[in-house]
Amino acid sequence: MENDLIDDSGFELGMPTRVEMLKHQCTLLCAELETTRQDLRKAHQNIAKPIVMHRDSSTGLAMLKVEHERLEWTLNDMYNRERDRKVVRMGDAYGDTHCKNHNHLAAVNPFKAVLHSP
Template sequence: MTENKLPSDDSAFDLGVPSLLEAYKQQCKLLIDELDDAWLEVRQSRKNVAKLVRMNASMSDELAALKREHEKVRWQLSDIYLKEGLEAAAKIGHFARRKPEPDSTGQT
């Protein structure tokens, strides 16, 4: 007769192999830990989103102010160009209004 060297099903529990209930409990503990980690990440993500929303609002306000300032500067520059153009036109007009001097033939 050959002797069976493998442990029987009953003796496996004596060697520290967990029962099905113990395995489920361990799996539940692992899932709870993962869930806790996930909720921690969710809370951190919510804080980050709130911070980004505040930053976006601040940047939007700053952008609107800069656009208003840009428009104001464009109008000022336009006024400067208009003034310079009118001054240049006046100078040209001044020269154009002068009576031509007669040439050597006496014609104007």
């Protein structure tokens, strides 16, 4: 029949059996599975680099935070010592003795008087 509405080319040898169709479906699924595995391997390789970078930057950030905290304490200590020196100088300028200034420091912060006592 030349003017059929349904194209039946490819079926010259007849319809495939159910077993043949299932084998073909398995072959297609195996090929798809292999492609998915390759894509997954590539994705693991791509994601490994940012994970290592994040781990390294987190370690570096933690070290920087510790250093920042240490520098902050050092700067605060230097500032407090300089402020205490200025208080002593002002006391000397107005005729106060060091002992009075240390008592003033003890009233503000008892630990300062211990640190700066003669």
